[in-house]
Amino acid sequence: MKIPISYSLRNLWTRRMTTLMTVAGMALVVFVFAATLMLTDGLQKTLVETGSPDNVVVIRKGSQSEVQSGIERLQASIITGQPEIAIGSDGSRMIAREMVVLINLPKRGSNKPANVVIRGIDSHSLALRPQVKLIEGRMPRAGSAEIIAGSSVARRFQGTGIGEHLRFGMREWTVVGIFEAGTTGFNSEVWGDADQLMQAFRRPVYSSLLFRLSDVGSFSKLKERLEGDPRLTVEAKLEPRFYLDQSEVMAKFLRILGITLTLIFSLGAIIGAMITMYAAVANRVSEIGTLRAIGFQRSSIMIAFLSEALLLGLLGGITGLAAASFMQLITISTMNWQTFSELAFSFSLTPATIIQSLGFSLVMGFTGGFIPAVRASRMSIVDALRGS
Amino acid sequence: MSEREIAVRMSGVCKSYQRGSQNVPVLEDINFEIASGEFLALMGPSGSGKSTLLNLLAGIDKADSGIITVGNCNITSLDDSELADWRAANVGFIFQFYNLIPVLTAFENIELPLLLTGLTRRERREHVLAALEVVSLTDRMDHRPSQLSGGQQQRVAIARAIITDPAILVADEPTGDLDRVSAGEIMDLMDHMVSDFGKTIIMVTHDPRAAEKAHVVRHLEKGILMES
Numbered sequence: 001m002k003i004p005i006s007y008s009l010r011n012l013w014t015r016r017m018t019t020l021m022t023v024a025g026m027a028l029v030v031f032v033f034a035a036t037l038m039l040t041d042g043l044q045k046t047l048v049e050t051g052s053p054d055n056v057v058v059i060r061k062g063s064q065s066e067v068q069s070g071i072e073r074l075q076a077s078i079i080t081g082q083p084e085i086a087i088g089s090d091g092s093r094m095i096a097r098e099m100v101v102l103i104n105l106p107k108r109g110s111n112k113p114a115n116v117v118i119r120g121i122d123s124h125s126l127a128l129r130p131q132v133k134l135i136e137g138r139m140p141r142a143g144s145a146e147i148i149a150g151s152s153v154a155r156r157f158q159g160t161g162i163g164e165h166l167r168f169g170m171r172e173w174t175v176v177g178i179f180e181a182g183t184t185g186f187n188s189e190v191w192g193d194a195d196q197l198m199q200a201f202r203r204p205v206y207s208s209l210l211f212r213l214s215d216v217g218s219f220s221k222l223k224e225r226l227e228g229d230p231r232l233t234v235e236a237k238l239e240p241r242f243y244l245d246q247s248e249v250m251a252k253f254l255r256i257l258g259i260t261l262t263l264i265f266s267l268g269a270i271i272g273a274m275i276t277m278y279a280a281v282a283n284r285v286s287e288i289g290t291l292r293a294i295g296f297q298r299s300s301i302m303i304a305f306l307s308e309a310l311l312l313g314l315l316g317g318i319t320g321l322a323a324a325s326f327m328q329l330i331t332i333s334t335m336n337w338q339t340f341s342e343l344a345f346s347f348s349l350t351p352a353t354i355i356q357s358l359g360f361s362l363v364m365g366f367t368g369g370f371i372p373a374v375r376a377s378r379m380s381i382v383d384a385l386r387g388s
Numbered sequence: 389m390s391e392r393e394i395a396v397r398m399s400g401v402c403k404s405y406q407r408g409s410q411n412v413p414v415l416e417d418i419n420f421e422i423a424s425g426e427f428l429a430l431m432g433p434s435g436s437g438k439s440t441l442l443n444l445l446a447g448i449d450k451a452d453s454g455i456i457t458v459g460n461c462n463i464t465s466l467d468d469s470e471l472a473d474w475r476a477a478n479v480g481f482i483f484q485f486y487n488l489i490p491v492l493t494a495f496e497n498i499e500l501p502l503l504l505t506g507l508t509r510r511e512r513r514e515h516v517l518a519a520l521e522v523v524s525l526t527d528r529m530d531h532r533p534s535q536l537s538g539g540q541q542q543r544v545a546i547a548r549a550i551i552t553d554p555a556i557l558v559a560d561e562p563t564g565d566l567d568r569v570s571a572g573e574i575m576d577l578m579d580h581m582v583s584d585f586g587k588t589i590i591m592v593t594h595d596p597r598a599a600e601k602a603h604v605v606r607h608l609e610k611g612i613l614m615e616s
Binding site: 002003004006007010011013014286287289290291292293294295296297298381382385 | 443446448449468469472473475476477481483485487489490491492496500501503504548
């Protein structure tokens with residue numbers, strides 16, 4: 001039978017100042033680790049939730065984003081005629097032909113410029129995105145120089161509040177509404193009439209087509225047909241996949257940067273745990289001798305000290321995660337390098353991040369405690385008892 | 389002395405330590421027997437090998453040569469892991485500085501050796517309460533060692549030593565850290581272990597008053613056991 005866990009717990013409590021310092025070091029590392037994962041998850045969640053599972057995005061083949069894409073009107077007509085596209089309540093096919101451009105707008109407060117996505121929409125755009133709700137004002141009238149702004153844009157950029165004016169594409173545009181799109185990337189966009197915007201930016205082609213499938217199961221067949229049609233040079237993706245791909249470059253960058261930093265920090269925390277555990281072994285030499293003398297095996301001693309190190313790690317992990325969970329209250333905005341547009345998103349704490357962070361903290365505890373635990377278990381009983 | 393009555397037998401036991409390149413002999417050709425239920429005191433000057441002899445027959449150190457038999461078990465043939473199991477079942481330890489675990493209560497310290505048995509929690513509790521009764525410390529069972537006097541700590545250590553009902557008790561200077569009154573109480577308690585519970589005790593001591601309680605006193609001089 002092993003030495004009771006209460007022995008390890010009470011020893012940690014007895015040396016509470018050392019325990020606190022070690023836990024704080026580990027908590028800091030877990031905080032950075034968890035925050036990095038939360039940042040990446042938040043970014044991906046924002047972009048993936050931007051898409052509906054039964055929507056399909058069509059862009060020009062080889063384009064990484066809507067900004068780089070171009071679909072001619074004739075090609076758009078061919079795609080509109082596909083039988084897999086759902087029919088709306090008005091009897092027309094639920095497809096939106098959209099145009100996307102980037103403009104530069106100054107931020108409120110700092111006056112620093114940043115890119116904002118301008119999306120030209122058509123009559124089906126809103127219906128295809130049920131997560132988008134108009135929260136203030138009204139929709140832009142077709143054929144007018146009216147626009148609506150996502151709530152995140154309206155908060156952070158000059159001239160994007162309701163009733164305010166923006167000048168781009170050699171025209172002045174009036175903000176007539178504010179829309180809310182939950183945690184999706186549309187919050188960081190400005191929408192207007194596609195035909196008006198295409199004229200203003202002198203763009204003869206659409207950027208993307210978005211349509212709803214009447215049956216999601218028909219997607220692969222449709223994709224094969226569209227991508228194999230010699231008249232079309234397009235690529236079709238389900239909307240969540242499309243936005244996930246959009247986040248990949250940035251998510252990978254964040255992940256590599258965060259994990260590299262965390263690994264460097266973790267070396268310090270592991271050394272801290274090791275010093276703590278070496279001190280614990282040195283202070284309890286006679287206890288080790290006594291436990292061995294009364295019949296506890298070497299393995300029991302090793303498990304007792306490893307448990308103590310793992311408890312240190314676990315405490316560090318829980319503390320770090322608790323601190324990192326407050327990051328969910330923060331919304332940050334940054335450049336999405338895939339689309340070169342400003343994207344606002346929040347840190348997102350997922351069950352996977354909790355498991356990975358606690359696992360990471362346990363690994364740190366184990367690594368820091370292993371050598372001291374082996375040393376404790378290998379002590380000669382006579383030498384250990386003499387240590388008293 | 390009949391074969392059945394022998395608790396410990398040492399035959400031709402030698403032990404030396406390596407100090408740098410030098411081999412320092414500590415015990416030389418030790419031969420002796422301890423009868424079951426006997427209280428033996430080992431005396432001798434510092435460095436004479438008393439504690440080493442005690443460590444060898446308690447199975448916490450290994451002899452260079454010779455045979456040590458405790459009960460029917462030749463402990464010199466046991467490996468490290470087997471020795472640990474053997475100690476758990478057959479030896480009770482009483483140390484000069486009590487060697488209680490400071491973060492555990494008196495109850496938990498006494499319970500420790502029982503964790504190595506198959507007893508249930510309830511059975512363990514019953515055993516510990518009985519041992520506390522024997523050492524008259526039932527009212528102190530929830531106290532930590534730091535909340536007990538030296539004499540009380542040594543009584544807890546004795547309760548821990550007898551909790552698994554071992555064949556032999558080994559005591560290394562059990563009164564060495566106690567005042568005269570407490571030392572007297574501890575020696576009475578050890579005497580009680582022999583007379584009422586039939587324990588075999590091997591005690592190392594410098595204290596002639598403590599040795600008076602023993603049935604047999606043997607002297608060690610420079611690693612050689614003197615005739616009694």
